[in-house]
Structures are given as C-alpha cells and as structure tokens.
Amino acid sequence: MTATFPERAPVVVIGAGPTGLTAATLLARHGVPTLVLERHRAPYPLPRAVHLDDEVHRILHAVGIHEQFSEITRPARGMRLLDGSHRVLAEFLRDNPCGRHGFPQANMFDQPELEQLLRDNLAQHPLVTLRGGIEVTSVTPPPHSGAPVEVSFRDEDTGVARTLSADAVLGCDGAGSLVRACIGSRMRDLAAPQQWLVVDIRCRLPLPAWDGVHQICDPQRAATYMRVGEDRYRWEFRLRTGEQPEELTDRGRLLALIAPWTAGIPEDELHVLRTASYTFRAQVADRWHKGRIFLLGDAAHLTPPFIGQGMGAGMRDAQNLAWKLARVLTGRASEALLDTYQAERHRHARQLIRTAVAVGAVMTGGGTGTALARKAVLPAVSRLPGASGLVLSAVSPPLRPGPLVGSRRRLGHPRPGTLCPQPLIPGADGTPRLLDDLLGEDFALLADAPLGPALHALVRALNARVVQLHDPRRQQPGTGGAAHRADPGTSALIHWMGTAGAVLLRPDRVVLATAARPRPGSTCGDDLAAAAAAWAPLLCSGGSTAGDAVRVATEPA
Secondary structure (H helix, E strand, O other): OOOOOOOEEEEEEEOOOHHHHHHHHHHHHOOOOEEEEOOOOOOOOOOOOOEEEHHHHHHHHHHOOHHHHHHHOEEOOEEEEEOOOOOEEEEEEOOOOEOOOOOEOEEEOOHHHHHHHHHHHHOOOOOEEEEOOEEEEEEEOOOOOOOOEEEEEEEOOOOOEEEEEEEEEEEOOOOOOHHHHHOOOOEEEEEEEEEEEEEEEEOOOOOOOOOOEEEEOOOOOOEEEEEOOOOEEEEEEEOOOOOOOHHHHOHHHHHHHHHHHHOOOOHHHOEEEEEEEEEEEEEEEOOOEEOOEEEOHHHOEEOOHHHOOHHHHHHHHHHHHHHHHHHHHOOOOOHHHHHHHHHHHHHHHHHHHHHHHHHHHHHHOOOHHHHHHHHHHHHHHHOOOOHHHHHHOOOOOOOOOEOOEOOOOOOOOOOOOOEOOOOEEEOOOOOEEEHHHHHOOOOEEEEOOOEOHHHHHHHHHHOOEEEEOOOOOOOOOOOOOOOOOOOHHHHHHHHHHOOEEEEEEOOOOEEEEEEEOOOOOOOEOHHHHHHHHHOHHHHOOOOOHHHHHHHHHHOOO
C-alpha cells in the first residue's frame, strides 16, 4: 500500500532517533501537528547511548514515558578510577540514588529499548505521523521570510520522489546531517578527535566486577567499563596511534582485553553483540538555524562520552526549541523568539563539550608522568569530605543571561537560567506528586507570598499556572502560634526559592525571573512585572490579547 503524504505540514522532523522523537512528541503536546521522516523502519537494533542523567530523565517525564523508562533502566552505583593494573585510585559512591529532579542521577539503559518506548508513545498522539523508509534528499530554505520550507524525499518502497512544504523543519539527522549542509552550517572542532573501540556483550551470568562505572586511567590503554542492564555490558578502549580496530576485534584478543572483568566466566557465555570503531569528536556547528530550519542533536554538536551527555544534549535541544516553536506557530509569540534557541543551546552545548574534553584529559590524558601524578593525587581527592557528591553531581551548567534568562539582581534568589528542582509535592487530594505534574505544559509561577495586581496580569498574559506554596516558617492564622509543619518536598522547594516570593518558570522548567519576597502584609511581583518589559514582547505577540495584557502589566503605574 502506498503511503500518503500531505502537501504541507506545520513541522517536518527529519530523523526518528531520541532527539527527533522527543521533539515531535513535545510539539504534539503543545498542539502542533508534526510529520517525522525516517530512513529506517524500526529503531536501529544495536546499542549506542547507554546513559542519561536525572535532568534528561525529567524530559522523558515531560514526554510521558518516565514510568516505562524506569522499568528498563538501571541506576549506576557510582564510579571507580583505576590504574593500568586495575588498582583502585579513587572511588566515588552515590549515597542517594534519587537526584534533585525526582529521578536517579545516573541511568544506564539500552538505546533501542528507549527508542521503542518513544515510538510507542508517539503513536498515541494523533497530531504526529511517523513515516519510515523515507530518504530525505534536500531541504530548500525559502526565498523570503514567511514562505514555506521545501522538503524533497524518496519513498524507498516505491522509488517515488516527492516534495512537500513545511512551516518549519527540524534536522535531527545525525552527525552526517543533510540539513546542516543545506543551511550552509559547518562543524567547528573544539579538540582533536580520538579513535576508540566500543564493545557490547551480553552475558546471562553476572560478571565478577564492581557494579559501577570503571574508568581505566592508563595513557597506554585508556578504557571504560559499564554494566548497562541485567545481562548487558559495555567496554570502550582507546586505540593507540597507528592501531587498527581489526587488531583488537579477533575473539581471542577481545576476550583478553575484557579478561580483568570476566574472570571465571565461561567463554561461551560471553556473547558479543557488536564491536565498532568510533571517532569521539568534540564539535559544535557554527550555525544552528536558518529561518525556520533548525539543527538538533548530533547534527548540531558532538561530544566525547566521558560525562555521558551526548544523547541527552540532543534531548535538551528538543525541549528548548519545542515550546518556543509552538508558541510562534500558533501566533502567540514573536518570530524573534526562535533566535533564542541557538543563543541558549549553542553556549550550553559548547560548555558541556569542553567539560567532557577536560574530564577525559584528566582521567586518560598525558604520559607516564601524568599517570604517576594521578596515582598520587586521586586517592587523596577521593577522601575529601563531599568529594563524591561533587564529582558525581550534574554537570549541566545554567543558561547564561539573555533575552529569556533574567539577570540576577539580588543575592539569595534562585539564579535565572537554572533548572528548578523537582521534589514530590502534595496535589489537591494530598497525594504526593512530582512537581512537573502540577505545573502543566506551559509557563508556571511558584509563589509563597500573595501576588500583586501587576504579577496577576502577567500570569494571565502568559497563561501561567500558579502553584501556591505555604512556608512552614510563617505562623498560619488560627494556629494559635503552634508550629506548622510542611511536607519535605514543599520545604525543600521553599528553601530553594531563598529570598524570592515568587519564581517564574519557562515551559522547560528553567527559571526565567524572580520576584523579591515582600514585607509582611504586602504583595509581591512589582519588580518581576517591571523587568518583564525586556522579555515579554518575545513571548506574547503585540497584536494579541495576551500581548495587550503584557503591555498593561509592564507599563509603569
């Protein structure tokens, strides 16, 4: 049966990997119809990414598959740094498996299983259509602003070539991105590439190895070991200068490489799922969009794997862009809002890539002298109070100040550009729920003080949901001075708010702005509403009712 295609789609997503599927799902949740075009008909069957942190797990919560993902993931216990003889140099353990965003801080998983969850979830959204067996051949930028983007493709089943128009195109088509070439973007190197051999093995018997991430800090043969699932394991070995992957993939040589982790395991129990030579690159595209054509994921950036942020960075791209694009396509925001995508994500991805390069250099770089220095320094570092928390904490930096990240004017406020934590908060029926379930899909305001008229008007203009918190430190009317105890989640959230009486959150749960806590008997929000004059025009189209409300809310009294 020949697949039918529309002549025009609001959004075309090219590529159905985790980034593309996440972007399409989030757009659907914001009410935007989307067509996903993918060359493969099913998820790529071999494992690639194996780790994501609690911030990215939170994106899966926004997509709606966090519970299913939790069933297929394995929290990582921590990390050990070892020398070339596998002697432990340092050990960093996670005391609390649950991070500040409501999920384990490190999640090990099998990428094909994640992709299948994303596909199954996508099929439940009537606004999204996924077409497999489609090879996109070109993406043509429009001749002028406001004109549609043309996407040409070939149906591999029929060989028929077609072209359709789209209001926006998302290039989630990987490191060899066709979309990147079509908009004239080029990758820029941030560090020299490295050749590594990746080995995935299945074994029904548990390996006699410490159940966490092992990093071999040996300049002669740097390596990483991870238990990915109940019966799946991964090794990564850095190739030496002039060494060819074929020299290591012979079964005898391969078993010798992994022998330190497999002692006592019969050889016939070790089933090699794949061996692949990878070039670990540190690159970022110089241009992330042209008009309404955007790059996301590996099409926009490539990072070494040392901090486990490769796939997650693409999903962060999707979350950052989806709500902005939806707001523009539905006529609620200015076209200029789309320029904030590259401004925010380019700098964030670049910083993460540089962090990965630096961590890799510290753990595996240098020569014999550097290796000796590591042996002397790392054991002492690991014994320092709080060392594990610092080493294993989230590495994602806050967004830098910009059009949608207000400046921090007072000490003590939550820093604009940071991600709001996600504790369990009692719902209307008293049942504890993850905070994002209470915040909804759009803007939200956390408040533990009464709102003034200007802030009320801004909330209405943004269609923001207000979550009113009650500070247990303040005496409640009718308690007769008795101590009033709040639940731990609410207390943690109020503590995070610091000196703020209200915190305005973007749809991606990034802090946009804060309002100072008012004096007793007063309302809060005048300072936030006044500051909104700088960024509200981006979020609310001037010709809309919301735009008029923002103008009124931000005008001086």
